Amino acid sequence: MSGEIKLIARKAGDAGFIARGKSGHWSLMDAGKDIGAMSPFEMLFSSLAGCSGYDVMLVLRKKRVEFDDLWISIEADRAEEHPRVATRIHLHFTVVGDNVPPETVERAIALSQEKYCSVSAMISKAAPIETSFEIIDRDEARRRNPMDFFS
Incomplete structure (x- = not known):
C-alpha cells in the first residue's frame, strides 16, 4: 500500500496520544483528560x-x-x-x-x-x-x- 494518507500516533501520558501526519503537523488526543486535549x-x-x-x-x-x-x-x-x-x-x-x-x-x-x-x-x-x-x-x-x- 502506497498510503496517500500517512500518520503515526504515539502514547502520551496515561490516556493520551500525540499524532503526526505526513504534513508534519501534530495533534493531541486525550481519552482521559490527562493532557487536556480533545477525545x-x-x-x-x-x-x-x-x-x-x-x-x-x-x-x-x-x-x-x-x-x-x-x-x-x-x-x-x-x-x-x-x-x-x-x-x-x-x-x-x-x-x-x-x-x-x-x-x-x-x-x-x-x-x-x-x-x-x-x-x-x-x-x-x-x-x-x-x-x-x-x-x-x-x-x-x-x-x-x-x-x-x-x-
Whole structure:
C-alpha cells in the first residue's frame, strides 16, 4: 500500500496520544483528560466541521458572497453499548454577515455534504447527518459567543 494518507500516533501520558501526519503537523488526543486535549471522537467531529466548513466557505467565496464569519456546531447521539458509534449527527452552520442570500448558503451546504466533503461521505455511511443553518448580522454576532454552545 502506497498510503496517500500517512500518520503515526504515539502514547502520551496515561490516556493520551500525540499524532503526526505526513504534513508534519501534530495533534493531541486525550481519552482521559490527562493532557487536556480533545477525545478521539471529538477529533473525528472536528474533522467533519472543518471539512464541511471549508467547502461551504469556498462555495460562498466563489459565489462572491460577503460574510464575516462561519461557525459550525455539531451535536451527535451515540449508541449506549460498545462500540459507542454515532447514531445521529447534526451540523448547524451559522453564517455571520449582512445581506447573505439564504439560497446560496443552502446550496453551499448541500454541495459540501453531497459532493465535496470526504469526511462527511465516510461518516454518513455509519450515521445519518442532518444539517441546518442560520444567517445572523454583525450586531447579533457581537452579542453571541460561539463558545456559549457548551452552556
